[in-house]
Amino acid sequence: MIKLFPSVILKTVKGIKFYGGAIMAHIITDACIACGACQPECPVNCISEGAIYEIDQDQCIDCGACSSVCPTGAAQPEA
Ligand code: SF4
Numbered sequence: 001m002i003k004l005f006p007s008v009i010l011k012t013v014k015g016i017k018f019y020g021g022a023i024m025a026h027i028i029t030d031a032c033i034a035c036g037a038c039q040p041e042c043p044v045n046c047i048s049e050g051a052i053y054e055i056d057q058d059q060c061i062d063c064g065a066c067s068s069v070c071p072t073g074a075a076q077p078e079a
């Protein structure tokens with residue numbers, strides 16, 4: 001028997017997750033200063049370190065924790 005829960009991703013298309021409705025991922029823009037504040041806040045560990053930080057769009061659950069701590073506004077909902 002297949003059970004469906006609201007938190008279960010039904011499918012992912014080009015980084016956009018569908019839970020029964022379309023869910024947008026968060027992104028990190030060039031405004032990132034690589035301070036690292038966002039990375040420990042991510043509940044699914046989908047932020048990786050680099051010259052600027054990056055979000056794995058396929059793992060992001062769009063919780064907003066990263067954007068709430070970002071000092072530059074670089075971490076933001078995908079437009
Ligand atoms: S929105 Fe949430 S899940 Fe997505 S990258 Fe930010 S902290 Fe992680």
Ligand code: SF4
Pocket residue numbers: 028031032033034035036037038039053066069070071072073074075
């Ligand atoms: S909190 Fe903002 S500026 Fe700092 S690493 Fe994350 S995205 Fe970059």
